[in-house]
Amino acid sequence: MKVVNLLAVVDAAKCRGCKTCERVCPVLAVRVENKKAQIDEARCRGCNNCEQRCPESAVAMVRREEPLVVRVDWDEADYAEIVALCRRARLNPEQLVCYCTATRAEEVAAAVLQGARSPEEISLRTGARTGCKVECIQPLLRLLEAAGIQPEPPEGGWQWYGRTVTAWEIPEDIKKKYAGFYFDEDIKLLDRVVNAPLQGRRDS
Ligand code: SF4
Numbered sequence: 001m002k003v004v005n006l007l008a009v010v011d012a013a014k015c016r017g018c019k020t021c022e023r024v025c026p027v028l029a030v031r032v033e034n035k036k037a038q039i040d041e042a043r044c045r046g047c048n049n050c051e052q053r054c055p056e057s058a059v060a061m062v063r064r065e066e067p068l069v070v071r072v073d074w075d076e077a078d079y080a081e082i083v084a085l086c087r088r089a090r091l092n093p094e095q096l097v098c099y100c101t102a103t104r105a106e107e108v109a110a111a112v113l114q115g116a117r118s119p120e121e122i123s124l125r126t127g128a129r130t131g132c133k134v135e136c137i138q139p140l141l142r143l144l145e146a147a148g149i150q151p152e153p154p155e156g157g158w159q160w161y162g163r164t165v166t167a168w169e170i171p172e173d174i175k176k177k178y179a180g181f182y183f184d185e186d187i188k189l190l191d192r193v194v195n196a197p198l199q200g201r202r203d204s
C-alpha cells in the first residue's frame with residue numbers, strides 16, 4: 001500500500017522532449033508527444049524519478065490536492081491462492097519485498113492474481129517499486145515467473161528485467177567448486193523464512 005502525496009508536473013516551456021522522463025517512469029505515466037512531456041495524473045505514483053533525471057529541470061513535484069491511496073482489494077483475493085503463489089516464488093507472503101513502500105509479497109501476489117502482467121502494472125496497483133526502485137524488482141519478477149508470466153521491458157525504456165539467481169538455483173558443480181561456502185545452510189535458513197507461520201495482519 002502506498003499513500004501518494006506527490007504529483008509530477010511538467011513546465012512545458014522548459015521541456016525539450018528528450019524522453020528521459022518517459023523512459024524512467026516505473027508506471028508508464030509519462031508520454032512525450034510533439035516534443036512535450038505529459039503526465040497521466042491518475043497513474044503518477046510520486047516517485048520523483050522523472051524530476052530527478054530531467055536534464056532541463058522541467059519537472060517539479062507538487063503536493064496532490066487529495067492523497068491517492070494505492071492498495072490491492074483484499075475482498076477480490078483468494079488468500080489460499082496468494083499464499084501458494086508466494087511459496088512457489090519462495091517468498092513468505094508477509095515479508096516485505098519493497099522496503100520504501102513497505103509492500104509485502106502477498107500484496108504483489110494479489111496484484112498478479114488480479115491481472116497485473118508486468119512490474120509496471122504491479123507498481124500501479126500496489127505502489128511497490130516507486131521508492132528507490134532498486135531492490136524490489138527481483139521479488140516482483142519471481143512472483144510473475146511463479147505465475148507463469150514472462151514480462152518484456154517496455155519498448156524504448158531503460159528497464160532491465162533480468163532475474164538474478166536465487167540460493168535454491170545454484171548449480172551443484174558451483175557448490176562443489178566453492179565447498180567452503182554455506183550454500184545448503186543458507187537454503188535451510190531461507191526455507192525457514194519462506195515457511196514461517198503467518199500473522200494475518202492484512203490491514204493495509
Ligand atoms: S526529461 Fe525533462 S526535458 Fe526531457 S522530455 Fe522529460 S520533462 Fe522534457
Ligand code: SF4
Nearest residue numbers: 025044045047048050
Ligand atoms: S510515477 Fe514517478 S517517474 Fe512517473 S510521472 Fe510520477 S513521479 Fe514521474
